[in-house]
Amino acid sequence: MSIAISVNNLSKRYRIGAAETKFRYNMLRDVLVDTVYAPVRLAKALTGRAERKGEQNFVWALKDVSFDVEEGQVLGIVGRNGAGKSTLLKILSRVTEPTRGTVTVRGRVGSLLEVGTGFHPELTGRENIYMNGAILGMKRAEIDSKFDEIVAFSEVEQFIDTPVKRYSSGMYLRLAFAVAAHLEPEILVVDEVLAVGDAEFQKKCLGKMGDVAQQGRTVLFVSHNMSAILRLTQEAIVLNKGQLIMRGPTQQAVDFYLSSGQAQAGERIWEAEEVPPNAAPFRPIAMRLKDQKGRVVDTVRSIEPVTVEMEYRLEAPLSGLRVGFYLSTMRGEYVMTSFDTDDASQYEKHGTRNAGHYISRCTLPADLLNEGRYSLGVNASSFGVRRYFQDEQALAFNVDISGAPGTQWAEPRQGPIRPRLDWKIEKVE
Amino acid sequence: MEIHEPTIIYIKPTTGLAALNLRDLWIYRELVFFMVWRDVKVRYKQTLLGMAWAVIQPVMTMLVFTFLFDKVAKLPTEGIPYPVFSFTALLPWGLFVTALNQGSRSLVAHNNMVTKIYFPRLILPMSSVFAGLVDFAIAFVILIGLMLYYHVTPAWNVLWTLPLFLLLAVITALGVALWLSAINVQYRDVNHALPFLTQFWLFLTPVAYSASIISEKWRIVYSLNPMAGVVNGFRWALLGSGNGPDLSLWVSVTIAVLILISGLFYFRSMEKTFADTI
Numbered sequence: 001m002s003i004a005i006s007v008n009n010l011s012k013r014y015r016i017g018a019a020e021t022k023f024r025y026n027m028l029r030d031v032l033v034d035t036v037y038a039p040v041r042l043a044k045a046l047t048g049r050a051e052r053k054g055e056q057n058f059v060w061a062l063k064d065v066s067f068d069v070e071e072g073q074v075l076g077i078v079g080r081n082g083a084g085k086s087t088l089l090k091i092l093s094r095v096t097e098p099t100r101g102t103v104t105v106r107g108r109v110g111s112l113l114e115v116g117t118g119f120h121p122e123l124t125g126r127e128n129i130y131m132n133g134a135i136l137g138m139k140r141a142e143i144d145s146k147f148d149e150i151v152a153f154s155e156v157e158q159f160i161d162t163p164v165k166r167y168s169s170g171m172y173l174r175l176a177f178a179v180a181a182h183l184e185p186e187i188l189v190v191d192e193v194l195a196v197g198d199a200e201f202q203k204k205c206l207g208k209m210g211d212v213a214q215q216g217r218t219v220l221f222v223s224h225n226m227s228a229i230l231r232l233t234q235e236a237i238v239l240n241k242g243q244l245i246m247r248g249p250t251q252q253a254v255d256f257y258l259s260s261g262q263a264q265a266g267e268r269i270w271e272a273e274e275v276p277p278n279a280a281p282f283r284p285i286a287m288r289l290k291d292q293k294g295r296v297v298d299t300v301r302s303i304e305p306v307t308v309e310m311e312y313r314l315e316a317p318l319s320g321l322r323v324g325f326y327l328s329t330m331r332g333e334y335v336m337t338s339f340d341t342d343d344a345s346q347y348e349k350h351g352t353r354n355a356g357h358y359i360s361r362c363t364l365p366a367d368l369l370n371e372g373r374y375s376l377g378v379n380a381s382s383f384g385v386r387r388y389f390q391d392e393q394a395l396a397f398n399v400d401i402s403g404a405p406g407t408q409w410a411e412p413r414q415g416p417i418r419p420r421l422d423w424k425i426e427k428v429e
Numbered sequence: 430m431e432i433h434e435p436t437i438i439y440i441k442p443t444t445g446l447a448a449l450n451l452r453d454l455w456i457y458r459e460l461v462f463f464m465v466w467r468d469v470k471v472r473y474k475q476t477l478l479g480m481a482w483a484v485i486q487p488v489m490t491m492l493v494f495t496f497l498f499d500k501v502a503k504l505p506t507e508g509i510p511y512p513v514f515s516f517t518a519l520l521p522w523g524l525f526v527t528a529l530n531q532g533s534r535s536l537v538a539h540n541n542m543v544t545k546i547y548f549p550r551l552i553l554p555m556s557s558v559f560a561g562l563v564d565f566a567i568a569f570v571i572l573i574g575l576m577l578y579y580h581v582t583p584a585w586n587v588l589w590t591l592p593l594f595l596l597l598a599v600i601t602a603l604g605v606a607l608w609l610s611a612i613n614v615q616y617r618d619v620n621h622a623l624p625f626l627t628q629f630w631l632f633l634t635p636v637a638y639s640a641s642i643i644s645e646k647w648r649i650v651y652s653l654n655p656m657a658g659v660v661n662g663f664r665w666a667l668l669g670s671g672n673g674p675d676l677s678l679w680v681s682v683t684i685a686v687l688i689l690i691s692g693l694f695y696f697r698s699m700e701k702t703f704a705d706t707i
Contacts, residue, residue, distance in 0.1 A: 014705060045616065090704065094440060094547035097701035103440040117545050120467060122474040127467075134463040135542065 002106070004187055004218040005069040005092065010101035012062040012087050012242075059273050061087040063242040064101070071106070072216040074209075076229040076236030076250055078257045080393060082274045083239040085222045089189050092220070107186025107218075108137065112205050116176030121165035125156055125175055128164055132179045146182045154178035181208050187218045206232065226254050226332040266290070266298040268394045275389070281316035281355070282380045282388035287325075287395050289376070299398040302369055302418055309361040310340075310378060319352040320385060323360045326377035326392065335374070335416045338362065370418040371401040443701060450697075453549045460548060464556035468531070469563045483564040484571055487519040494519075494637050504638050507670045510579045516572055517667050518636040518660045521598040524565045525656055526627050528599075531557035532606025533623060536614050540707045550700050551693075554606045558599060565595075576667070583667045594662035601655040601685040607692030611699040614707050635660050640671065652677035655685035 062084045069075050079085050090096045093109045118135040119128050129150055133143040143150075151157055154175040156167070164172055190209050209232065213219050223229050229236060229250060236253035238246040246256050266289040275283060290307040291297045300306040310323050324339030340360040341347040377392040401407055405420050473479045491512055498504045499511035506514040535553040536543060543550065576582070613619035634656040635643075643651050652658055658681025664670045 091440060094438070095544060096704040098440065098442055100442060105438040105440065107436065109438075111546070117542050118539075120471055122471045123467065127470070131463050131467055134460045135546065135548065137457070137548070140459055 002071050003068050003104075004071040004073070004106050005220075006104040007065060007067050007088075008102050008104075010062055010065045010088070010091065010103060011060060011099050012084075012091060012096070013058045013099040014061050015058055060242045062091070062098070065239070065242070065244045066101075067237055067244060067247060069218055069220070071218055072213075073235065074213045074219040074221065074233045076233035076253070077220060077222045077239065078226070078229060078236055078253065079239035080391070082241075082276070084242040085239055086191060087242075088239070089191050089220065089222060092187075093189055105187065108183075109187045109189060110136065110180070110183045110185025111189040111191070112177075112180055112208065115180045116172070119164060119172070119176060122163055124163055125151075125154075125160040125167070128175065129179055132176065133183075136180065136183050138183060150178045150182050153181065177205075177208075185217070187220070188212045189220045191222045226257075226330065228332065230254060230331075266296045266395070266397060268391075270391075279380075279389040281314055281318060282321070283313040283315060284378065284380070284389055284391075285311040285313060285357075287311070287376065287378055289395060289397050297397075299400055300369075302371070302399050302401045302404040303366050305363050305366045307361055307363050308376065309359055311357075311359045312380065313357050314353055314355045317352055317354045318382065318388075320382035321350075321353055321380065321388075322347075322383065323358075323378075323380045325394075326379065328375055328377065328392075329416050330373045330375060330396070333416065335369075337379075339379075367404065367420040368417060369399045370413055370416055371399055371404075372416070373398050374416075443697075450549060454551060457548050457552060461552050461556050461559070464552060465559045465563075468556060468560035472560070480567060483567040487516065487523050487568050488571060490519055491516045498637050505642065506639055507641060509581065509668050509670055513572075513575050513579050513581055513668065514639070514664070514670075515637060516575055517663050518634075520565060520568055520572060521595070521659045521663050522631070522634065522636050522656070523568065524561045524598055525602045525659070527561040527564060528558040528602035528606055529609070529627060530623060531560065532602065533609035533613055533619055535606075536610045536703060537617070537707065543707055544704050550703055551607075551696065554610045554696075555603065558603045558606055561602070562599070572667075581668055584669060587666045590666040591663070594659055594666055597655065597662065597682060597685055598659045600689050601659065604685060604688030604690075604692040607696045608688070611692075611696045611703075614699065614703050630654070630656065633657070648677050649680055652680045653684055655681040655688070657681060658685070 061082075065084070065088065077085050077088065087096070089111070091098050092103060092105065093111050116132070118132050120131065123131060129147065130140070130143055134140070151160055154171075154177070156171050156175050159167065159171065164175065167175070188209065190205060206228065209219055209221065213232070221229065221233055233250050235248065236250045237244055238253050238257045246253055248256070267286060268288075269286045270284045286309075288296050288309040288311070289298065289300065290309060291300060292304055292306075294307075297306075308325055310325070312323065314321075322339040322341045324337065324342075326337050327335040329335060340362065341350055374397055375393050376395040376397070378390065378394045379387065380389045381387040401418060404418050406413060406418070473482055476482065478485065494515045495511050498515070499506075504511075532554040535557045536550065539553055542548070542553075609619050609623075631637075633651075633654050640651070640657060640661050658678050661671050662674075662678065665673045
């Protein structure tokens, strides 16, 4: 077997000072002060002083990462937000350069993230196929030969000569995906964490990934969904704070990932550098799990209610914001999703939230969850507008079932929920 | 499915002014074509007058100039009818301004491409500049009409001198666009400075007036502006006005080439951080 990707001591350093030096134009005073200092900033920028000053504020997104991927291998990459997964993929697809270290890649790297890049709403479907193909590095002859296949796959034959701005969003996405799917790269990179689109689309991505792997091509797969990682990959690497901390058979790697750094005693605190700059103006502070007495806990009793708490700061007013959580099992199956403005009256009351410090909390009722380990993810978004912040694995906790229904029998019960149901037993004969 | 030997790509930090990576530019040459084609195709979509805008802009400017500088100010034009005189200059000037405006904004305008996929970033400012050539060609038809109307016949050598001066205009525009587009990635001040810059530059270029009004001792300093060389060259090649190639032209050429080469290196040195800072 030959090596498809060889990564040697790869490091990437980002400057983080930039986001903090940005001026806030909240008050007229800020604007005036800013204007007065403009010549000073210009002088600094021209003489390069600003650059040097920023040098203390660096963060290593990747640090001395080395690994090889064999041809035809499907490798999973797991890690928390900010562990360096996306940076690694960006370097592999040459979007950004490493600070140190080298990578040798045998073959063309394609990514399902690129769907629709370079699509222009005024161009027709046909024109966009050629345009997008060229952007992805296809030769015109190559696009010619696959054109019919792409059109058939996208199911938009009738509208192929209509400007794509008249397409429904589904048609648009299908066409974009069809082009990316026919690129036939030797190495395919799938970053599910960043993938756009609905569940159907994500399913299509995974399907395509499976096909590519079957054809014996190399695949790198990033996901927060452990069941997808387990299903689709045989081997995985675990990244933590920019370093590769583990490589092994997927089952082992996933267990290692889930058990390390997850049990943070019922509390997850986000440091400033862990929050991506594009989360602004939303700034997560902490997520906590509390018992009835208000103590932070990492093991909760199934028969007691438990409080989920999100603490955050808004640096600017936001309208339509919803802060909520995903509850999922450790195998990646979702149990439920809930947002703080799900209730219509709540939504009306908090339609626009002013800048400030907030806590959104809710109570999970007693007799809800079955025995096991669960994870809580955070999502802060404005529906249809933007997702400000997401961390699918913010917090992990255990559920203890002592006293729950059915515990008189020492047997594991199937399913993630364990409600206390009101059984009636009636003798009919 | 055809089987071909996969290409091997080495990814490493590029240091210094090392490779301009012209090889990749060559591999992606079709993308330049597609970007230009898209630019041209899209630019006048959903407009009533369409491609006519490529003509309307310089013609209207020419009419205003004719009124102001010919009828009112009575500027000297070395015996050439003022409409032809100014239109000859407005053509390369229009090319330059379009290239500058589109080129300087090209990286930021395509930031979704820059942050998602690899391709030689040079393609973006380059194709913006080339797309301006299409407008130039359309407006050129009007110039031919004007020249026929005013009975101005160029010398035969126009066939090779004009393309060379056009090349000089493209070199200048590309060089400046490379500098500004790369700076624009980090400092959006460029967006605000552009209208001012182009206006200022117009005064420094003999578009509305004749370069002959510049006194002899300032000629060399004046031609540090490569566009002065371009405009004078266009007038000389098409209308036979002025002295033709002399020392001041070579000053313009040298500056233009310096801007382009320094622009290429500056662009390349900033290219590696585009995706991170844009």
